[in-house]
Amino acid sequence: METLPIFLKLRQRLAVVIGGGEVASRKVKLLHKAGARICVVAPELHAELEDMLSLAHISHVAAVFSPQHLTGAVVVIAATDNEDVNREVSLAAQAANIPVNVVDAPELCTFIVPSIVDRSPLLVAVSSGGAAPVLARMLRTRIETMIPASYGRLAALAGEFRDVVKQRFSNGQQRRIFWEDVFQGPIGELMLSGQETQAREALQAATMGSGELHFGEVYLVGGGPGDPDLLTFRALRLMQQADVCVYDKLVSKEVMELVRRDAELIYVGKSRDQHTLPQEDINQLLVRLAKEGKRVLRLKGGDPFIFGRGGEEIETLMEHQVPFQVVPGITAANGVSSYAGIPLTHRDYAQSCLFTTGHLKDGSVDLDWPALVRTGQTVVIYMGLVGLPEICKQLIAHGAAPELPIAIVQQGTTQRQRVVAGTLASLPGQVEGAGLRAPCLIIVGEVVRLREKLAWFAPSPAAE
Incomplete structure (x- = not known):
């Protein structure tokens, strides 16, 4: 270990920065954040540094460097573009036993300014001792993603x-x-x-000894449309710490791979005419598991509050005073349309977007058809694979043009994604022999015309 990591208290103590350029301004910002009194020594100042002089505890000495400028300093930073001046600053500071950092010159430094992850009062510092600062910044970026604010x-x-x-x-x-x-x-x-x-x-x-450190809780987490890279940081963290996972049919296998390995898995998925557990039983299951003191991950495809019945589940949790938190996910409409190259809104084609469900009810599709055929909008239909022929028929019957573009996307954002595009008149016939499997999303509107131009995601043929 070439250097000893330390954290130096600078609040209300003098820090001297030699140099007035852009690099110096970055160092001044960092020192100001630490609460130091800052004196900038430079004949001229960068415009950003000029503006910073209005901040408290920042002063400027318009002069070339002299060792007397270090009087009273507890730390010194040299940030000029003149190597001779930087060396002079380093020697003067070391002679006065003042810690000194010379930017991009580790051989002249007695301390290194690390890459910092600031979660005050929690700080994480990463340093390569000046050998590879870019690598240190890359590692800091990775750590940033692991430590929420x-x-x-x-x-x-x-x-x-x-x-x-x-x-x-x-x-x-x-x-x-x-x-x-x-x-x-x-x-x-x-x-x-x-x-x-x-x-x-x-x-x-x-x-006070009157409360519990361990009690059950439910995490209602949106698993997104399928691609695990679309999970939020919070979702991934909770998935990794849950004791039991109650999951749906729409959660992709790639997302399930990220659940804590030793967590108990309970499948409660639903498909048309086949319910593993009625919704009320799922609600009570979550309550029972949490009351047993378990951390319960309720993992859903997409977003819990968009056709995910998350509202019903947290109502039950609240009735039983079970602690819970909700983590939104990227809903299928956003994720799938993006991966299919179909923007939901576009200045030339659609100024609004409507989400609806294609679930069959009593053998028919019960939707607000007049609202779905308005011009200048995109309609996204969840769970409409089985009802597709009736959906297209009703849209045409209520005034939509038979040639209106429509697309259906199977298992969007995953390597099993397939897109079949056509018109209201043609798509039911195209899909009939395509062998599509749920989950599928239907997108109706002029924006579908942009698919071939904007499509960027190409699933691997081996995934078929």
């Missing part, structure tokens, strides 16, 4: 209760176990999901 609020909450916990547990190991339970359990999850008041109340009760 809410971790900072969680760290701040822990800081509020640190002394209380220290008084309750005199043993260091006991304190460690307590905080591990907080951070990895439901209290931490409440904080990460934005439920700060509930988290604070639960932690307060736990520190």
